[in-house]
Amino acid sequence: MPELPEVETVRRGLLPVMEGARIARVEQRRADLRFPFPENFVARLQGAQILSLTRRAKYLLATLETGETLVMHLGMSGSFLIDATQPGAFHHASGPQHLEPKKHDHVRFEMSDGSVVTYNDPRRFGFMNLITDLANHALFKNIGIEPLGNELSGVFVLNAFTGKKAPLKAALLDQRIICGLGNIYVCEALFRARLAPFRAAGSLNLAQAETLSNTIRLVLEEAIVAGGSTLNDFSHADGTLGYFQHCFQVYDREGEPCVICQAPVLRKVQSGRSTFYCAHCQV
Numbered sequence: 676m677p678e679l680p681e682v683e684t685v686r687r688g689l690l691p692v693m694e695g696a697r698i699a700r701v702e703q704r705r706a707d708l709r710f711p712f713p714e715n716f717v718a719r720l721q722g723a724q725i726l727s728l729t730r731r732a733k734y735l736l737a738t739l740e741t742g743e744t745l746v747m748h749l750g751m752s753g754s755f756l757i758d759a760t761q762p763g764a765f766h767h768a769s770g771p772q773h774l775e776p777k778k779h780d781h782v783r784f785e786m787s788d789g790s791v792v793t794y795n796d797p798r799r800f801g802f803m804n805l806i807t808d809l810a811n812h813a814l815f816k817n818i819g820i821e822p823l824g825n826e827l828s829g830v831f832v833l834n835a836f837t838g839k840k841a842p843l844k845a846a847l848l849d850q851r852i853i854c855g856l857g858n859i860y861v862c863e864a865l866f867r868a869r870l871a872p873f874r875a876a877g878s879l880n881l882a883q884a885e886t887l888s889n890t891i892r893l894v895l896e897e898a899i900v901a902g903g904s905t906l907n908d909f910s911h912a913d914g915t916l917g918y919f920q921h922c923f924q925v926y927d928r929e930g931e932p933c934v935i936c937q938a939p940v941l942r943k944v945q946s947g948r949s950t951f952y953c954a955h956c957q958v
């Protein structure tokens with residue numbers, strides 16, 4: 676499942692092709708993904724210029740000149756493929772072979788310069804919607820602050836977690852407080868901050884909250900940099916945006932030595948998900 680750094684990497688990959696560009700043509704190959712596409716999806720997009728391509732939590736937001744925003748979520752297995760190799764190619768009636776749809780290609784955006792952006796999603800947990808009033812929409816009105824924005828700070832974490840008996844890890848995964856944090860990067864941030872995932876969220880002091888907010892930002896930014904290095908390939912035809920390998924310090928390293936103290940990394944199931952941690956280094 677793509678986490679926030681992957682989604683941000685996808686956004687940065689799509690930016691040069693989509694932001695400021697006009698959608699010339701849309702092919703919608705099924706009626707639904709996780710949810711049905713909105714009514715007249717194709718007609719509402721065709722001809723519209725994309726004014727900006729931003730991200731909120733794990734949603735990609737293409738703000739259209741029509742006043743609507745195209746909201747895209749990658750679900751479990753969604754990815755975008757950019758083909759900018761033959762600008763103008765789709766104007767030819769026959770069409771080049773590499774533009775033939777592949778299995779699980781569900782939506783294809785043809786931009787006015789001929790670039791083609793294809794959405795592929797084998798498991799179809801992703802979705803697309805067209806929304807006018809983003810701030811008051813059910814998807815967005817209750818989500819918390821951005822972990823990469825200016826709002827995240829030690830003081831914010833301290834205040835948000837005060838009095839909370841829930842485990843620290845659960846509080847960090849609560850999307851109503853900080854949005855877009857998933858299992859992998861919460862495990863990593865807690866390890867870097869030397870904080871135990873099981874301690875009460877409300878037990879942090881200001882110094883710990885500062886360290887935690889800094890490490891959250893750090894692990895996400897490192898992952899985005901790692902993802903960015905994969906972007907070098909995408910403009911050459913078949914680069915699929917969305918997933919990349921990244922080295923983790925504790926995540927998925929059960930039994931391997933802690934990078935700080937060499938004790939084996941432990942795994943414990945917490946709310947149905949694996950928590951990886953070092954019992955010596957994290958208190």
Ligand SMILES: [Zn+2]
Binds near residue numbers: 935936954955
């Ligand atoms: Zn350790």
